[in-house]
Amino acid sequence: MTAAREERGGSPMVEAMSDRVMIFDTTLRDGEQAPGFSMNVVEKLEMARQLARLNVDVIEAGFPISSDEDFQAVREVAKTVGQLEHPPGICGLSRVALGDIDRCWEAVKYAKRPRIHTFVATSDIHLKYKLRKSRAEVLKAAVEAVRHARGYCDDVEFSPEDASRSDFDYMCEVLEAAIDAGARTINIPDTVGYAMPQEWGERIARIRERVRNSHKAIVSVHCHNDLGQAVANSLVAIQNGARQVECTINGIGERAGNASLEEIVMALQTRKDVFGVVTGVRSEEIYRTSKLLSHITGVHVQPNKAIVGENAFAHEAGIHQDGVLKEKLTYEIMRPQDIGRSSNKLVLGKHSGRHAFKIRLKDLGFELDGPELDKAFKRFKDLADKKKEVYDEDLLAIVKDEMTQVPETWVLDYLHFVSGTGLIPSATVRLRREDQPFQDSGTGDGPVEAVYSAIDAIAGIKGRLLDYNLRAVTQGRDAMGEVSVKVDFDGTVVVGKGSSTDVIEASARAYVNAINRLVRPAPAPQVKEIGP
Ligand SMILES: [Zn+2]
Numbered sequence: 001m002t003a004a005r006e007e008r009g010g011s012p013m014v015e016a017m018s019d020r021v022m023i024f025d026t027t028l029r030d031g032e033q034a035p036g037f038s039m040n041v042v043e044k045l046e047m048a049r050q051l052a053r054l055n056v057d058v059i060e061a062g063f064p065i066s067s068d069e070d071f072q073a074v075r076e077v078a079k080t081v082g083q084l085e086h087p088p089g090i091c092g093l094s095r096v097a098l099g100d101i102d103r104c105w106e107a108v109k110y111a112k113r114p115r116i117h118t119f120v121a122t123s124d125i126h127l128k129y130k131l132r133k134s135r136a137e138v139l140k141a142a143v144e145a146v147r148h149a150r151g152y153c154d155d156v157e158f159s160p161e162d163a164s165r166s167d168f169d170y171m172c173e174v175l176e177a178a179i180d181a182g183a184r185t186i187n188i189p190d191t192v193g194y195a196m197p198q199e200w201g202e203r204i205a206r207i208r209e210r211v212r213n214s215h216k217a218i219v220s221v222h223c224h225n226d227l228g229q230a231v232a233n234s235l236v237a238i239q240n241g242a243r244q245v246e247c248t249i250n251g252i253g254e255r256a257g258n259a260s261l262e263e264i265v266m267a268l269q270t271r272k273d274v275f276g277v278v279t280g281v282r283s284e285e286i287y288r289t290s291k292l293l294s295h296i297t298g299v300h301v302q303p304n305k306a307i308v309g310e311n312a313f314a315h316e317a318g319i320h321q322d323g324v325l326k327e328k329l330t331y332e333i334m335r336p337q338d339i340g341r342s343s344n345k346l347v348l349g350k351h352s353g354r355h356a357f358k359i360r361l362k363d364l365g366f367e368l369d370g371p372e373l374d375k376a377f378k379r380f381k382d383l384a385d386k387k388k389e390v391y392d393e394d395l396l397a398i399v400k401d402e403m404t405q406v407p408e409t410w411v412l413d414y415l416h417f418v419s420g421t422g423l424i425p426s427a428t429v430r431l432r433r434e435d436q437p438f439q440d441s442g443t444g445d446g447p448v449e450a451v452y453s454a455i456d457a458i459a460g461i462k463g464r465l466l467d468y469n470l471r472a473v474t475q476g477r478d479a480m481g482e483v484s485v486k487v488d489f490d491g492t493v494v495v496g497k498g499s500s501t502d503v504i505e506a507s508a509r510a511y512v513n514a515i516n517r518l519v520r521p522a523p524a525p526q527v528k529e530i531g532p
Pocket of ligand 1 (some may be wrong): 030191222224253254258531532
């Protein structure tokens with residue numbers, strides 16, 4: 001156990017004044033709630049494993065009361081990642097309703113380091129329109145919730161939602177009462193991304209002064225990026241005594257997103273002279289974590305995204321390139337390897353065996369066994385036959401396809417299409433369902449449409465394509481194509497993903513994936529609450 005890990009278990013009073021900043025990752029809760037970023041239980045587990053490798057302090061794995069699927073996801077993360085040798089804390093979000101807290105505990109209790117994070121809004125606008133409660137009622141509910149949670153575990157976090165628009169004196173009163181009731185962490189969220197750095201920093205300093213018992217808790221911040229200040233606000237909060245920041249990989253989250261983990265961590269590391277604090281994050285896992293999230297969600301970061309964007313370390317301008325060639329430090333403030341970024345490394349070839357393949361996948365964050373490994377290995381061999389060089393990115397694309405994202409009701413078995421100038425594109429497709437083959441054909445304005453018509457005919461549905469995205473996974477003419485589609489099936493919108501060196505096959509796989517998601521959809525959320 002490292003010193004930093006031990007420190008966490010120590011007295012919160014010591015922790016509050018230490019130079020160690022806790023990284024609380026909410027990719028799987030706040031991030032996952034955002035439209036287009038939803039993840040199923042298996043995907044959340046894969047992501048949680050990688051977050052543990054990244055060595056974040058706490059993983060907020062979900063909001064257990066919100067749906068059965070979210071409950072299951074938090075419980076599975078607690079049972080697996082929460083049981084590692086040096087596990088991160090596994091946290092569930094909960095409203096102050098006592099039943100919500102019971103449900104949250106049921107999910108996180110399997111972890112070695114369980115945490116319950118309870119929240120209630122303290123701004124007048126939320127009190128009046130959302131909660132329809134008086135200030136006194138909300139204060140009482142907060143105290144009862146924290147006490148109830150402490151009955152289950154020591155590690156309880158409390159957030160006054162919409163803190164940046166709350167009456168300052170009243171919010172401090174609630175925080176003080178929450179700490180007296182046993183909250184170990186008080187988290188100050190800028191729920192609507194309204195704060196500006198200078199005032200936010202002053203506010204954090206004033207909270208620490210004003211809340212009589214603030215030294216007994218870790219002060220945390222949770223900043224949204226509506227005005228592009230989430231990372232700046234998180235950093236200025238640290239300068240004013242916050243010792244936990246809540247953030248997400250790639251900055252995903254509600255609306256414009258949350259503070260991005262990689263930007264905070266690398267700012268603290270690169271400008272240690274300014275901040276004088278450390279985190280426990282293994283920065284060399286950052287790039288891999290960012291890529292994994294993109295693969296799982298099908299949403300890629302913009303090329304100029306700080307730290308993890310495609311161009312973040314590319315020095316294209318002639319004068320820069322000259323400088324970098326002579327001495328890297330002329331323009332590079334960070335090294336690509338600091339975040340674990342190696343340029344398209346050749347990892348495996350045609351003759352690589354199953355064992356090497358499995359080990360490489362493990363390095364990339366995937367632990368496959370049994371039939372899943374067999375299927376992925378077969379696709380790797382097929383790919384290695386078609387493509388001379390197989391990169392990490394190719395492997396990620398294969399594995400993402402093979403992971404049991406949804407039960408595979410329909411499986412693509414055979415695909416043939418004809419297209420060209422002066423021809424009507426046509427396609428023949430065979431799908432299997434419970435080992436029964438079904439075959440049909442279709443025509444269209446292009447080969448993709450022809451393939452989709454054939455699939456529609458087999459599955460007996462009609463999908464309307466809302467969005468179609470094709471990107472090359474790696475460089476080169478023989479690169480794999482990754483297709484993501486958004487399809488409207490009679491009012492239900494589903495996202496599907498697929499990859500192949502043949503872009504028509506990738507298109508077919510993506511469409512079949514969407515149909516499988518439609519046939520076995522995730523249960524609808526029971527609670528439509530957003531949270532801090
Ligand atoms: Zn949030």
